[in-house]
Amino acid sequence: MTDLAHIRNFSIVAHIDHGKSTLADRLIQSTNTVAERDMKAQLLDSMDIERERGITIKANTVRIDYTADNGEAYVLNLIDTPGHVDFAYEVSRSMRAVEGSLLVVDSTQGVEAQTLANVYQAIDAGHEIVPVLNKIDLPAADCDRVAEQIEDVIGIDASNAIRVSAKTGIGIHETLEAIVKHLPAPKGDATAPLKAMLVDSWYDSYLGVVVLVRIMDGTLKKGDRIKMMQNSSIHLIDRIGVFRPAMQPVESLGPGEIGFITAQIKQVRDTRVGDTITHEKKGTDTPLPGFKPSQPVVFCGLFPVDSAEFEDLRDAIEKLALNDASFSYEMETSAALGFGFRCGFLGLLHLEVIRDRIEREYNIELITTAPSVIYHVYMRDGSMIELHNPADMPDLSIVDHLEEPRIKATILVPDEYLGDVLKLCQDRRGIQEDLTYAGARAMVVYDLPLNEVVFDFYDRLKSVTKGYASFDYQLMGYRQDHLVKMQILVNDEPVDALSTMVHRDRADLRGRAMVEKLKDLIPRHMFKIPIQAAIGGKVIARETLAALRKDVTAKCYGGDMSRKRKLLDKQKAGKKKMRQFGKVDIPQEAFISALKMDD
């Protein structure tokens, strides 16, 4: 146990790619927490997908020992957090476990949308904030301008911002000193009844469920019997330790400390992040405030390309869900695609990550159907259902009205692209709420329907601003609007997996765009194929895919038929990757590509 005055707990927060994980590397390295030979870049990004994409998805905790210039030894607990908006939840709960934040700002980029979002959360959590200007080794670094921006846009003092290169190690010592000097020590009472915050939990195939805890009051030891206050379940602690970043056992954890426990817990679902852990006997009666669980906001169907792999898919999904409480699933059947799962995600990146992992770690090829948000369908009889899948839209005769989720989007953009951004937001049914300037950058706030954003908004934003805009959003609640279900008919048959909910005013445009896209995506067949978009039986857009006119090998010479046969076999295998709707083969990628709007 460490005395409170010598503990500092902090999260490292920033916009995507501003260098949080690299800064964590340097802090770990300069304190000799990890042997030099075990060091590697973005050490804490341990998942394959994190390393491959160079992003952080899961927050990670490390305990560091640091002897400061004043000669005293400190224990520092750092939490490296993800930058992408889909994983904002990881950031917010990490912040609840610490007293301060290092706010990293890339000195070549300046303040971005997630910089702001994170600062507001840190302020909300009552944090002390130490600004860090990173990447000063780059010629494009402009620390003075960025410091000024931090003061202007965020309104915090940046005069003592530390100038750092997480790459070369400049400013790391200063950062460590600032942590000790400027961040507050945690408070707590070692003799009070145990009060520990359940910060995170995950499944480890050797240890079972591992629980990350922050002790507020009291002391936790191996062999203690603990109670989860949420459901009063009792567990016996069989391991207790800290991350350095490998697991290292300790005798006990006291107030202000962060560490892990295992207690023979079978499923991640048996733990609830934000819950309060206390002792079975002489425990506390007053739980911590807790935090809202994360909610999936984007839903789509995942179907195996080869329908024989359905059970394998179930297995993969169950395994992944064990470790990811924000990913939900239930079985779905589609007339066209057969058996699959309707899955819920935090956002599109989360969806992609899960889909990638299923395809690669479990070797199952997937068809992904149109992503959808949750609509509230109010029935004539006054009841309300949550609609996760447009295919389940009830008959209009019994529906009174629909509501859709809205978000507050904050976009930062250099002013030369402002017009394009405003147009994009307007086209997506946005309502402008605010527009301010910070230097040469504009900050726009829009109220937007989530369903217009979920799918390709971010891609479009990046492309109209050549990558210079940043974007963050928060869910704001539901609002009624004129929403309809749009069906797609291919060769006169409705394809349920292509149904989407759209705003009536946007339906013609979307319908036309979709049928045009599908016309390009579906290969020509031996007959002509009408492709239509319809609302409640009324066709709003129509294209005809002409029949294949010529597909024959002109010369067939020298008797080399093996090559041709192999080609044919390959094409036959390719046909398996398509789904048959009546007599029409639709390639698997069509289900997603058809939705992309080029605006």
Added chain:
Amino acid sequence: MAEDWEQGGFGLYIHWPFCQAKCPYCDFNSHVAREVDQRRWLKAYISEIDRYAALVPHRVLTSVFFGGGTPSLMNPDVVHGVLDRIRHHWPVANSLEVTLEANPGSVDAGRFRGYADAGVNRVSMGIQALNNADLRRLGRIHTVEEARAAFDIARSQFERVSFDLIYARQDQTLDAWKDELKQALSMAIDHLSLYQLTIESGTAFGDRYDRGLLRGLPEDDISADMYIATQDICGTVGMEAYEVSNHAKPGAESRHNNIYWRYGDYLGIGPGAHGRMTLNGQRHATEAWSNPNKWLERVEQGNGEKLLQRIELRDQASEFLMMGLRLSSGIDIHRYEALSGSPLNPTNVSYLEDLGMLQSRSGMVCVTPSGRMVLNAVLKELLAD
């Protein structure tokens, strides 16, 4: 019914891999060599002929085909030597067809007499186009005038003469092709091969195409129209297509190519040559080393074969179907069933019939004229489970 291997005839293909210049569209195993030791090549051919004669003796040979490359660069005595050796080993049909592919240059034509003396009785000439501008764009080194002259010489020397044209060329219009085709028909005797230009990867054209530099190729719809016009025009003079790209008066069809299309046995001799042969009642695929020097060296060490492999019945059935449906006469359904062990999927068949792509009557299944134009799609459908 006869055993399968007895069906479709028995032929021998000899590959000559050299040309004077490489054409930019061509993906055949053809090379430009500064010097070719033709006596060494003759020895190698003979050695391979001897090897195969030991493997498949006694069968009655219906055709020999010298293909390339440019076989009209072979010395007549090499052709003679090859044919003598063949006649030494196998009994030949009275109607033995001996074809040689010839380029229509004047030098080539100078050797025609010698080929005829050696026993060649059919020549297939690569005329390719009937105007000089297009010949140049195809990278051909002969003119129309030379081609016509060579053609006349060929007609005087050989019983049967056919020629090839490539159409759907860059900047070719439908009308221009119709005119050219009519001219060709006024020259042709009884056989014509009319190939739509195919852009093959690994060729100069393929490369240019990938880089977007091969301009003026007719759109798919135009080339479809060209194909239909070709059928119509040839039909009016009694030269219907008996195969996707081959037209003949009845009885004048190429017997050699018919062996491929009817899935008969043929031996492939020379670099890169493929064969299909029945050994102990089992059908085998053969393939020779394709690099000319490597092939020569291997043959001199005793064997030019790169591959000899049994073909599974299922694959035989696909090959039979794939080749047979190229013919307007189609395939013998019983032979298909015997090979594959099961009939064609009746749902797929009736679906294709309903679409007007396929026809079956009295034990034969064939594609309709519309089906022939989308044969690859028809095959995919038929072979689907």
